[in-house]
Amino acid sequence: MTIKAVVFDFGGVLIDWSPEYVYRQLIPDEAERRWFLTHVCAMDWVVRQDGGQPIAEGTAELIAKFPEHEVLIRAFYERWQEMIGGVLDEGAATVEKLDAAGVPLFGLTNWSAETFPYAWETFPILRRFKDIVVSGRVKLVKPDPAIFHEMASRIEPHLPGIEPHEIVFIDDNRKNADAAAALGWHGVHHTSAAATEARLRELGLPV
Template identity: 80%
Template sequence: MAAKVVVFDFGGVLIDWNPDYLYRKLIPDEGERRRFLTEVCSMDWVVRQDGGELIETGTAELVARFPQHESLIRAFYARWHEMIGGVIAEGAALVEKLEAAGVPLFGLTNWSAETFPYAWDRFDVLRRFRDIVVSGRVKLVKPDPAIYAEMFSRIERHVPGVAAHDLVFIDDNIKNAHAAAALGWHGVHHTSAAATEARLRELGLALGT
């Protein structure tokens, strides 16, 4: 049975987000930069803001823990837009192919509610989706099954009678793809647009030539 609906992650699939774009300017030494982004402004800390914690709260807590790095910590969200490289063209092209084929498209992203509007206002590709679950707005983060349940309930409103096996979820984080698969979705670990497109064709989605 062919898949019917495609759900996209955004960062790393459609939007080029990388803290190094900013911190290469602030911490030129690669070793020091890696330590800072691993031990201070770590992904675990970022996920807390993605899960709905206020940026002001998360920043203040981190500054209290690492006062020697205050300016670098505050730069993370004060200059967050400098971490955005723009739209990933190959990913956007895949969205266009699916849209042209009439495939219902949805978004499921771990993203702070406070920074998401910046991307929404600037990147038209994000407006191609029938609905988007932003983790910071629902205060849930992937790979928590609850955020997939929220996404599924929204898809049902647009596609009545949809089943888990009708859904494809594309994410550059393999844990998130596996979490979707555990719920009966088709989880696709995104490593390149070409590989993802090939997998979508295997799942029966008509993408043209």
């Protein structure tokens, strides 16, 4: 078996991101905070911005729905940079090992087009990737198969004739890993860097 390309998700694999970092300060009570992040600034709302909806538009829509929470809703993107905890060192080490071995690396991330430039400027590790598909830029989000096809079309110029079974995709969301596997890729559900590296070694990669 020959793997010719490895595609990384970013949040939860390479970059530590959590709304908890902001909302623990704003909503100290855990039950109240959990309710807010489940029912108001919920992940399905975040994914709409990741899919290309302008942040201002998404914020206005949510405030119209929950006017009593306006201050807390505005904080989500006004203080978004505080939700970034930094690079996950073990994930970055996996990237560095593969890069050092000459394995072509690519990125596929659900991320707002408006906030991604901060990550690009802040984290040099992202420059290890030959190309990055940012969901907010292409207006598609994982696990939609269309965004994987977009990624494949970006890989093709670097590795002409590459087949699905020659691509590995690593994501901390099992649905996304499964979506890649359904297309013939090797989907790796990332639970820890050690487990991911063990799976990559099974696939013949030098980590």
